[in-house]
Amino acid sequence: MNPGNLQVQALKEKAGRLAGFCDRFSTWPETLRASLRLREAVGGIEFDRPEIRPVLIVFLGGTGVGKSHLFNLLLDRPNASEVSSAVRPCTSKPKLACSLRDRSGLQGFLDLDTVDLIEAPLEGVVLADCPDIDSVDQANRERTRRLVHAADIVVYVTDPEKRANFAIHQEVEEWSSRKRWYFVLTKADYWPKEKEEIRADFDKRLIELGFSPGPRTRFFISCLEPAQPEFQELRKTLLGRRSAELRALLPMDQFLGRLKHALDPALGKGIEANLARLREVEAQLDARLRNAYYQALRQSECADALKTLVREQVWQQAGERVGLFLWLPIWVRNRFAALGISWSLGQILMGRASLFGLVGLGLSSLLAMLRGHLPYKKVAAALGPAFRQEVESIRHFVRLKLEDLKIPLPTEEKEESEAHAQEKKGWGLMGVGAAFESIAAQFRKKQPEDEIIAFLRADLERLGERAGRKKFGPMVAVLGNLLPCVAVGDILYRAASGWIAHEYLPWNFYGMALLVFLGTLLPGFLWVMQRVWSTSEVPDLKELVEQVREPEATQGLRSARISVEELHREFHGLLEQTSQTRAILAEELDSPLFGEVSRKIPGSV
Amino acid sequence: MNQHLEQIQKLSKLAGEFLALGEQVALAAGVSPATLDGWEGLRKRHAxxxxxxxxxxxxxxxxxxxxxxxxxxxxxxxxxxxxxxxxxxxxxxxxxxxxxxxxxxxxxxxxxxxxxxxxxxxxxxxxxxxxxxxxxxxxxxxxxxxxxxxxxxxxxxxxxxxxxxxxxxxxxxxxxxxxxxxxxxxxxxxxxxxxxxxxxxxxxxxxxxxxxxxxxxxxxxxxxxxxxxxxxxxxxxxxxxxxxxxxxxxxxxxxxxxxxxxxxxxxxxxxxxxxxxxxxxxxxSLLSLLAGLEGEKILLSGLLEPALGAARAVDNFLGTLASRLETLRLRDEATRSEIKQWAQSIAHHEFPAGRLIQITVEEAKRRRGTFLRWISKPFEYLSNGGKKIRDLADWLKGNRGDAPPLKEREALERSRLHEAVLQLPQRWRGAWPDLVGEEGMLSASRCDAALREFEKLSPPAPGVDWESEARKDLETWARENKTKSWFLATVPEVIISASTAVLVVDLFITGGAFTAIALASGVASVGGIGLKFFEENNLMSVARAAQERWKIQRAGELDPYLNSAWADRLLERLRSSRALLEGLPREKLAGLSRQIKEQVKEGGAA
Missing domain, CATH: 3.40.50.300 (P-loop containing nucleotide triphosphate hydrolases)
Structure with a gap:
């Protein structure tokens, strides 16, 4: 396989992928068009045996400019294509001139029933005379367009009178990025004096279309004077012998031209505009959600709960930092405190009585005690109805916004598949499983504020640790444990010396010793307590909410933004690769025999 | 010759009026009159x-x-x-x-x-x-x-x-x-x-x-x-x-x-x-053609052609205007009726049964005899004392300010109103896709802006009409059910003082966890307790009548509130353009266009 084919293969794959991406956004007119054009580019070109394929050269122009006349002259057959002096339009069925040998090469990509074939002694070239593109006969236009679509090289034929016609220019512009071009002005004999002026003015129009006209590709001729050098040059250029190797590159050139046409910069701009819009809305809504968190956490119920939680955190720290004997009473206190705190926070949250609520509250408090966990979740639950309403509004906004931007909702797919999975399970267990599953799902259901819990927890732990370090230095550890140490030392000393002297102490000694030991813990414990209560640190709420970078409520926007970003990347990747490959190909085909290409980016003014 | 001039003058008089009115209507409808075929020709040649x-x-x-x-x-x-x-x-x-x-x-x-x-x-x-x-x-x-x-x-x-x-x-x-x-x-x-x-x-x-x-x-x-x-x-x-x-x-x-x-x-x-x-x-020859142009005949014909074109274009324009107005009218009415339905459904789901119980007890108390008053006096003191303790407990817990029993109904109502202003635009967007999109009337941003403005406001306080009607019903009831009325006038005090005792114990043992139970004796939730209360006391018919009145009254309050506080803002374009189009003199313009066509016929024959 030759490297060119590999390149084409890679581009085809990329283009197919991009078309797939475009299909996701088929509600945008630009992407829909791009998708259709990409598929057309990928599937529309025959690459088999390019070396036997002749070059198809097509005449494009308004009615009466002399296309047929020129065609006849080039073939040296005055009646090959009918010409007329008065009645317009004259040609209505395209005429194709080619040798018998080249005819078979045409069949692959052209419907030969729609054209008149004329046998001519041409080599590797097929010349096509097309109907006009500007008369009232609309069918002519369609016939011509079909042929231009298949053509490798287009000859834009016009005369000085029609050279500035809007309709014709529009047609040329429409094809300019896809084809290789020659430009022919006819009827030079009518304007012997103004010839050079007209030529310059015509060049100006061509430059506007992105071409760089020069004597190699632009000709000003008269069909009445075919002996003139410029006419001879044109004949040599159009009918000249092209090497099979270079001819074989033309299908690839066409493919690249169609790709380029599909990758309209207007589409790129449309994608970028949508992306900017999505980013803006996402940032705006994220900020709004963070503010909702901030406002909710600031209200008194939450603030109180947070204060309590910080103190608890300091208590936890106290146990570890003070250590040794004082650890014991602190640990016991912490376990019981978890019960109480959970209970009272639960009360704040519930607000009113219900039997189920009370039982649930009791259970969760018990669980909190067993695990020694602090009930962070309950703080989140205390965020209040206003907060929940705001979150709901934001979710709603996201949904409507995506609809406004014509982006399919990414969540639908997920929900659907979940529902499907549930249905399957339900069938398997005769429906009972499904019922349980749905009940369990209710409990498992993630609350929107779950996302802030992790941050809240980390924040509180950090705060508690900082306060703990500050409040419980080695001094507290030493002094707090001093008394119990002395007591324990004394008790151990007495017991040990008794054992050594074989004078066993009475059993009530141990009882008393335990009581004395516990007594000596008290001052230290009270001191620790005092230090904990003097903690006044509260989390910096602003900082806390800033940590919520990717809130769940705006997830829809985020995934939409990511997929538009992907589309954007794919689009530019393919555009760049196409342009590069095309530039290389343009160098290879840089010969008068292959016309020129437009440098203009389609769609730009 | 003068026949032509006469025709021109007739047409010219009509055209002046037609042009002035047509321009006014077209501009008001947001259409440049120049886009109407023949309009510019008629205007220029007439001038x-x-x-x-x-x-x-x-x-x-x-x-x-x-x-x-x-x-x-x-x-x-x-x-x-x-x-x-x-x-x-x-x-x-x-x-x-x-x-x-x-x-x-x-x-x-x-x-x-x-x-x-x-x-x-x-x-x-x-x-x-x-x-x-x-x-x-x-x-x-x-x-x-x-x-x-x-x-x-x-x-x-x-x-x-x-x-x-x-x-x-x-x-x-x-x-x-x-x-x-x-x-x-x-x-x-x-x-x-x-x-x-x-x-x-x-x-x-x-x-x-x-x-x-x-x-x-x-x-x-x-x-x-x-x-x-x-x-x-x-x-x-x-x-x-x-x-x-x-x-x-x-x-x-x-x-x-x-x-x-x-x-x-x-x-x-x-x-x-x-x-x-x-x-x-x-x-x-061309020169003699130009030299022989008959002035008035051509002037007339020069006015007739654009006049005919303009009259036809105006007819078309009025036709599209009428169908546009019809669309606007249908949409406006659909939105109004849906808002009304939501207001009714909100009112239906939030009958303040607790408040009705309060009224019933109040009415019963007002009518009790002196004897009963003496009996219930000590309980009344007790329950008042209980309320004081409850307030103190609240104060200690940091709940400053009152929490009126109707708060719950209000919170419920607010959340339902919130749901309404979320759901309604979504339904309308589904029904009228042309209003969707960044620039559409029901764009996400506009819906959200209207929602946020709406959320800043509070729904109007319920009027007392239904209450006074209920009190009248209760009067009849009290006359017919003397014993029950006496019973009601006394028992609540007993219940309240009993629950106060519970509260005191609760405060000492659990730190007030059961406080909420005491509230239940004052205000019942919409469901079970309230219904039971009414059934026991032959009050069902009174309650039903009160509920019916409440529904009608509250729906009547919420409907205009939803419209003025929310829909008028969100649907402003729809409502104002409907009013604008309805106020245009379309009939008159259509009449003028008809006259112009008749005149053109007459002039063409001439």
Whole structure:
């Protein structure tokens, strides 16, 4: 396989992928068009045996400019294509001139029933005379367009009178990025004096279309004077012998031209505009959600709960930092405190009585005690109805916004598949499983504020640790444990010396010793307590909410933004690769025999 | 002759009124009247007619594709040296007028050419400048042989070259000119754009002449060649839909074209006026055609054609306006009725049963005898004391301020209102996809903005009408159920004091966890307890009646609230444009349009 084919293969794959991406956004007119054009580019070109394929050269122009006349002259057959002096339009069925040998090469990509074939002694070239593109006969236009679509090289034929016609220019512009071009002005004999002026003015129009006209590709001729050098040059250029190797590159050139046409910069701009819009809305809504968190956490119920939680955190720290004997009473206190705190926070949250609520509250408090966990979740639950309403509004906004931007909702797919999975399970267990599953799902259901819990927890732990370090230095550890140490030392000393002297102490000694030991813990414990209560640190709420970078409520926007970003990347990747490959190909085909290409980016003014 | 003038004056009077009213209606509906076919023509020709002197002024324009030789013919007809025949395409970028010496007055010309800025032509090359699209360069000329009228000849830019700004200039002049000399070169006569413009000319002008320029002499007899082209054009025109439209006289555009005179001129290095000859040699020359124009007849015809076009366009416009209004009306009514339904459903789901119990107990107490009053006195003290303790407990817990028992109903109502303003726009968006999109009336941003504004407000407090009605019912009930009434007047105190005892214990043991239970004796939740209470006391009928009244009253309060606090803002465009369109004098305009059409018929017959 030759490297060119590999390149084409890679581009085809990329283009197919991009078309797939475009299909996701088929509600945008630009992407829909791009998708259709990409598929057309990928599937529309025959690459088999390019070396036997002749070059198809097509005449494009308004009615009466002399296309047929020129065609006849080039073939040296005055009646090959009918010409007329008065009645317009004259040609209505395209005429194709080619040798018998080249005819078979045409069949692959052209419907030969729609054209008149004329046998001519041409080599590797097929010349096509097309109907006009500007008369009232609309069918002519369609016939011509079909042929231009298949053509490798287009000859834009016009005369000085029609050279500035809007309709014709529009047609040329429409094809300019896809084809290789020659430009022919006819009827030079009518304007012997103004010839050079007209030529310059015509060049100006061509430059506007992105071409760089020069004597190699632009000709000003008269069909009445075919002996003139410029006419001879044109004949040599159009009918000249092209090497099979270079001819074989033309299908690839066409493919690249169609790709380029599909990758309209207007589409790129449309994608970028949508992306900017999505980013803006996402940032705006994220900020709004963070503010909702901030406002909710600031209200008194939450603030109180947070204060309590910080103190608890300091208590936890106290146990570890003070250590040794004082650890014991602190640990016991912490376990019981978890019960109480959970209970009272639960009360704040519930607000009113219900039997189920009370039982649930009791259970969760018990669980909190067993695990020694602090009930962070309950703080989140205390965020209040206003907060929940705001979150709901934001979710709603996201949904409507995506609809406004014509982006399919990414969540639908997920929900659907979940529902499907549930249905399957339900069938398997005769429906009972499904019922349980749905009940369990209710409990498992993630609350929107779950996302802030992790941050809240980390924040509180950090705060508690900082306060703990500050409040419980080695001094507290030493002094707090001093008394119990002395007591324990004394008790151990007495017991040990008794054992050594074989004078066993009475059993009530141990009882008393335990009581004395516990007594000596008290001052230290009270001191620790005092230090904990003097903690006044509260989390910096602003900082806390800033940590919520990717809130769940705006997830829809985020995934939409990511997929538009992907589309954007794919689009530019393919555009760049196409342009590069095309530039290389343009160098290879840089010969008068292959016309020129437009440098203009389609769609730009 | 005077018959024409009389018709013109009648039509002119109607047209003045029609133009003024039509402009008002169209602008109010957000449509530029200039987009209505025939409107500009009628406006310009009508305004010009009002400025006519004793000698009618006719405007004849040269009209054709780029390179057809408009400027060359203009130069030959008027002797004014405009740039022509060069190699530039397009050549002219401005309109140029040749006026008779007696009209050499910028003020007079400005009146004859409304919307144009008339500037005397000093340097011919100014015609190549395209600075001001409204500019009309003029110069005087000697109108040979023309008598009885003032003939103004105008040269306009093309309508088919790449400089699209030229097209409008040509179109504007076509609206003004009564006579059109349509020029074309042989290769262009069948061009799509050229035929399209020819149809336009047939529709708008009072008189048309067709001139095929630059017929190649080498192919044979130029007259024969031109004849072939003219016949081919007529053949093509016969098959083109656009030519089947009717003029004010009832003839088709095709007939009008066929009867118009056709001329030709051969291609020549030195073009001259006498080379322009009629294709049919028996008909008069171009010059005698221009000289023989009958002023008033053409003026009349020049008004009739655009008047007919404008009347038809206005009819169409009124038709679309009516269907637009119908859509607006249906949508407005649909939104109002859905809002009403939501208001009702909210009111239905939130009957304040607790409040009704309170009223019932109050009413019962008010009616109890002295004996009972004595009995319940100690309990009353107790329960009051209990309330104090409860307040103290609340204060200790940091709950400053009152928490009225109706708070819950309000919170419920607010959340349902919130749901309503989320759900309703979504339903409407589904029903009317044209309102969706970033710029749409129901865009996400607008919905959200309206929602946030709405959330800042509080729903109106419920009125007391239903309460006073309920109290009246209770009076009847108390008379019929004396024992029950006494019972009600006493028992609550007992219950409340009992629950206070529970509360005291609760405070000491659990820190107030059961406080909420005490509340239950004061305010029952909507469901179970309330219903039980009413059933036990033969109060069901009273409760039902009260609930019915509540529903109607609260729905009646919430519906206008939802409309004024939310829907009026979100649906502002819909509601205001409905009001605007309904207030337009559409009937009157339709009447005028009918009159115009009748007048056109009468004038066409004349």
């Amino acid at each position: 010009a007619f009002l400025q006519q002197g004793e000698k009618p002024v006719l405007v004849a324009t040269l009209y054709g594709p780029t390179g057809a030789g408009k400027s060359t013919v203009f130069r030959m007809l008027t002797g004014i040296e405009v740039p022509a025949g060069g190699s530039l395409r397009p050549c002219s970028m401005s309109c140029a007028a040749a006026v008779p010496g007696s009209l050499d007055d910028p003020v007079r010309l400005a009146a004859l050419f409304p919307d144009s800025r008339c500037v005397k032509l000093v340097r011919p090359e100014d015609i190549r400048n395209s600075d001001d699209p409204a500019k009309l360069l003029y110069a005087t000329y000697q109108a040979a042989h023309v008598s009885g009228i003032h003939l103004v000849l105008v040269d306009v830019p093309d309508f088919n070259a790449v400089e699209k700004s030229n097209w409008d200039k040509a179109h504007h002049m076509l609206e003004r000119a009564e006579v059109v000399l349509f020029l074309v070169y042989p290769n262009a006569y069948a061009d799509d754009r050229v035929v399209e413009e020819l149809i336009r000319c047939c529709r708008k002008s009072a008189r048309l002449a067709y001139l095929i320029t630059m017929v190649p002499p080498e192919a044979g007899d130029p007259r024969e060649e031109a004849g072939k082209i003219w016949n081919d054009l007529l053949k093509k025109a016969g098959g083109i839909q656009g030519f089947q439209q009717r003029r004010s006289t009832g003839e088709s555009l095709f007939d009008f074209l066929r009867e118009s005179q056709a001329f030709f001129s051969p291609r020549s290095a030195v073009p001259a006026l006498d080379q322009i000859q009629p294709i049919d040699p028996t008909r008069p």
